[in-house]
Amino acid sequence: VDQAIKLAHLFNGGLKMAMPRVRAFSGTARLFNFGVTKIAHKLRRGGDARFWTRGLLAITLGFLLSAEAQAKDTGYVFVSNEKTNNIAVLDPKLDYRIIQWIPTSHRPRDMKFGDDRRLLYVACGDDDVIDVIDVATLKVTDHIPTGPSPEMFELSRDEKALYVSNEEGSVVQEISIADKIIMREIATGAEPEGLAISADGKTLYVTSEVTDMVHVVDAEAGVVTDNIIVGTRPRRFLLLPSGKELWVSNELSGQVSVIDRAANRVSTTIDFLPPGFRQVDVTPVGMTMTRDGKTAIVALGRANHVAFVDTMTKEVEAYVLVGSRAWGVALSPDEKTLYVANGLSDDLSIVDMASRTAIRAVPVGRVPHSVLADD
Amino acid sequence: MIKGWLALAAAALAVRLVISPPAISAAAGSPQASAMKLGYVELADDPRYANRGAHSGIVFTDLGRPYQGSQVALEDAEAIGRVIGVDFSMEKSSAASVDELVQQISDWIAKDGVRFVVADLPAAALTDLARKLADRPVMLFNISAPEDVLRGADCASNVLHIYPSEAMLSDALMQYLVAKGWLQILALQGPAPEDAAMVAALQRSAKKFRAKIVGTRPFLLTNDPRNREQTNIVLMTGDVGYDVVYVADSSGEFGRYVPYETKLPRPVVGSAGLVPTAWSWSWDRDAAVQLQHRYEKISPPRRMNGADWAAWEAVKAVTQAVMRTRSTAFDAVKAFLLSDKLTLDTVKGNPGSFRAWDHQLRAPVLLSTADAVIERAPLPQYLHEINVLDTLGIDAPETACRF
Numbered sequence: 001v002d003q004a005i006k007l008a009h010l011f012n013g014g015l016k017m018a019m020p021r022v023r024a025f026s027g028t029a030r031l032f033n034f035g036v037t038k039i040a041h042k043l044r045r046g047g048d049a050r051f052w053t054r055g056l057l058a059i060t061l062g063f064l065l066s067a068e069a070q071a072k073d074t075g076y077v078f079v080s081n082e083k084t085n086n087i088a089v090l091d092p093k094l095d096y097r098i099i100q101w102i103p104t105s106h107r108p109r110d111m112k113f114g115d116d117r118r119l120l121y122v123a124c125g126d127d128d129v130i131d132v133i134d135v136a137t138l139k140v141t142d143h144i145p146t147g148p149s150p151e152m153f154e155l156s157r158d159e160k161a162l163y164v165s166n167e168e169g170s171v172v173q174e175i176s177i178a179d180k181i182i183m184r185e186i187a188t189g190a191e192p193e194g195l196a197i198s199a200d201g202k203t204l205y206v207t208s209e210v211t212d213m214v215h216v217v218d219a220e221a222g223v224v225t226d227n228i229i230v231g232t233r234p235r236r237f238l239l240l241p242s243g244k245e246l247w248v249s250n251e252l253s254g255q256v257s258v259i260d261r262a263a264n265r266v267s268t269t270i271d272f273l274p275p276g277f278r279q280v281d282v283t284p285v286g287m288t289m290t291r292d293g294k295t296a297i298v299a300l301g302r303a304n305h306v307a308f309v310d311t312m313t314k315e316v317e318a319y320v321l322v323g324s325r326a327w328g329v330a331l332s333p334d335e336k337t338l339y340v341a342n343g344l345s346d347d348l349s350i351v352d353m354a355s356r357t358a359i360r361a362v363p364v365g366r367v368p369h370s371v372l373a374d375d
Numbered sequence: 376m377i378k379g380w381l382a383l384a385a386a387a388l389a390v391r392l393v394i395s396p397p398a399i400s401a402a403a404g405s406p407q408a409s410a411m412k413l414g415y416v417e418l419a420d421d422p423r424y425a426n427r428g429a430h431s432g433i434v435f436t437d438l439g440r441p442y443q444g445s446q447v448a449l450e451d452a453e454a455i456g457r458v459i460g461v462d463f464s465m466e467k468s469s470a471a472s473v474d475e476l477v478q479q480i481s482d483w484i485a486k487d488g489v490r491f492v493v494a495d496l497p498a499a500a501l502t503d504l505a506r507k508l509a510d511r512p513v514m515l516f517n518i519s520a521p522e523d524v525l526r527g528a529d530c531a532s533n534v535l536h537i538y539p540s541e542a543m544l545s546d547a548l549m550q551y552l553v554a555k556g557w558l559q560i561l562a563l564q565g566p567a568p569e570d571a572a573m574v575a576a577l578q579r580s581a582k583k584f585r586a587k588i589v590g591t592r593p594f595l596l597t598n599d600p601r602n603r604e605q606t607n608i609v610l611m612t613g614d615v616g617y618d619v620v621y622v623a624d625s626s627g628e629f630g631r632y633v634p635y636e637t638k639l640p641r642p643v644v645g646s647a648g649l650v651p652t653a654w655s656w657s658w659d660r661d662a663a664v665q666l667q668h669r670y671e672k673i674s675p676p677r678r679m680n681g682a683d684w685a686a687w688e689a690v691k692a693v694t695q696a697v698m699r700t701r702s703t704a705f706d707a708v709k710a711f712l713l714s715d716k717l718t719l720d721t722v723k724g725n726p727g728s729f730r731a732w733d734h735q736l737r738a739p740v741l742l743s744t745a746d747a748v749i750e751r752a753p754l755p756q757y758l759h760e761i762n763v764l765d766t767l768g769i770d771a772p773e774t775a776c777r778f
Contacts (some may be wrong), residue, residue: 167665168665168668189451189454189455190450190451190454190665190669191662191665209662209665210451210665210720211451211454211455211458212455212695212698213455213458227458229458229459229698232695232718232720232726233662233720252718252720252726253718253726254718278762278763280725280726280762280763302724
């Protein structure tokens with residue numbers, strides 16, 4: 001029996017070790033010795049090759065098959081689950097059945113589509129990697145090592161690099177996707193979190209949870225050029241299509257700060273108070289909006305509601321009751337349905353956009369963090 | 376392979392060319408930097424830290440001086456200060472007596488314009504210091520004394536209490552016991568005045584939340600067989616029925632032997648077992664992990680405790696007030712601290728603010744075992760007409776404080 005337990009431990013440890021947790025320097029890097037201590041280098045050349053082969057294969061297939069049947073028009077909904085270490089894939093056409101659980105590295109959180117939605121990137125905080133998922137096969141095909149505890153990230157506009165906020169190191173890392181190299185680390189205030197990137201890709205915005213600021217970063221030079229004081233514990237961004245306004249959710253002051261991008265200052269503050277709740281319950285985090293930019297949707301965290309906001313007037317038009325600690329929000333491609341990930345009730349609320357009511361809740365994994373909908 | 380080498384070279388180049396400057400530099404056109412110097416005081420021979428933490432060479436408590444907690448927040452203050460044009464800094468004094476501290480703080484007030492002083496002092500010393508500084512333009516932050524009397528009959532208008540009161544800690548525990556239906560409580564009380572204060576707080580909480588104390592039994596630290604009624608845990612916990620055993624043991628020497636030693640198989644709470652606390656290293660929600668890691672980076676070989684959290688929070692409170700008022704003037708900063716505009720990050724969920732009636736910071740309390748936070752108080756089933764945090768501790772109608 002002892003032997004079996006030992007084996008089991010070994011196996012468990014082995015599972016974790018199998019994740020690319022490697023942060024050691026390669027011999028080559030040591031030769032250069034730049035005095036920069038946190039530059040992790042490419043380590044899995046084999047994985048890299050596979051990545052490229054698959055990428056090329058996908059592109060070739062894309063040319064051959066005009067429809068790319070298996071990856072397109074699925075409308076699949078992806079939900080990352082922090083504590084079950086997987087992504088639930090729901091098919092709205094099959095009554096929101098979970099058609100696949102994608103096992104990921106530990107603690108998957110923020111997700112982004114890449115390569116015209118052929119790839120799904122997911123930041124896995126406890127294994128210090130961003131997993132790469134092939135949307136066609138719904139499998140993790142590669143891992144990109146990051147600094148400790150990645151949560152939120154953005155793709156550069158040319159999709160060659162990832163910007164990853166690193167709460168532990170108080171930096172934003174720029175990571176080359178192809179080479180899996182941390183190209184650069186941009187120092188920020190303590191606990192950087194939310195990231196936004198301007199349409200031209202030249203300006204990066206980062207929230208600092210502890211110093212209550214938004215850092216404005218010149219993406220080319222990699223330097224902070226301005227700091228904007230916002231509400232208490234700023235979390236996430238919403239860049240409006242006009243490009244003039246950048247919204248920031250402030251978790252503790254329970255507001256959204258609207259930043260005038262030309263002046264780099266807060267022009268308006270939006271307050272929330274759903275019926276039956278108090279100001280302290282309002283902890284806005286996730287945000288999304290309709291494609292026309294007219295309606296923004298703000299998840300109010302512990303107030304268990306999402307708010308619909310008219311982006312012109314900044315008036316709250318409606319509050320919709322969802323699950324417990326609503327954070328992640330996403331719209332379906334036809335914008336008829338809103339998906340809300342409820343971190344403390346372990347479910348996904350399905351909200352009908354026309355009637356602005358939650359029509360049902362679908363159980364997912366433990367502590368759902370982010371939600372994305374495929375077209 | 377060649378691609379890899381090229382990439383490495385490219386990365387090297389990128390790193391060499393672009394050396395990131397400090398993240399936050401003063402924005403162009405920001406006003407002339409003003410100074411905001413804070414003070415930090417402690418007693419060199421504070422009995423709470425004497426011979427604590429190690430018995431027979433084994434360290435078993437996390438009690439230590441909380442100075443490093445303030446330094447974590449000072450780092451953030453400095454970063455914010457660079458943006459708003461304020462130089463935050465801190466002076467520390469470890470003195471032999473309260474009179475020495477009075478002299479030191481008076482010097483700071485005169486020479487450095489210090490107006491806010493973080494105080495890691497026992498209750499009597501804090502009361503003495505506050506009284507002797509009553510006519511000076513300075514505000515003290517209590518970061519380690521839980522005594523209710525400091526927020527009641529002995530309250531001082533120049534003290535803000537960050538550390539939770541005995542009543543808050545006791546109410547937090549009682550909310551949990553009542554929610555569980557563990558209403559019959561047997562109390563074991565040590566010989567120290569602090570133990571008596573804990574039991575008094577327990578009695579108050581039991582009345583407030585309608586639990587029952589079925590008995591209070593004194594214990595002694597001795598091997599004298601004639602005192603076995605007060606040393607033998609089985610005897611102390613026999614001949615009476617109860618749902619839970621409460622231990623009031625400020626010595627830390629007795630309580631840790633109570634769990635699993637009781638006559639009946641019942642949980643132990645209070646100073647041992649499930650402990651109400653301002654902070655636990657195992658708290659992992661509300662951005663707590665990042666804070667602990669930043670603490671551990673600069674701290675002695677010890678994890679963050681309640682007083683560390685309070686020291687951090689005190690400096691954070693001043694920083695918030697300066698940042699939101701854009702002022703370093705004493706009256707403006709003080710007014711903001713005492714206003715309902717303060718939404719202080721407690722890193723425990725609910726935002727904090729100071730109670731007007733006794734200057735106690737509203738903040739959640741953690742109920743923690745040796746390695747897990749079991750619950751966070753206030754529990755959701757306890758409601759309040761204004762702020763649910765006021766279900767913990769002394770509310771406005773019952774305060775004995777008169778500023």
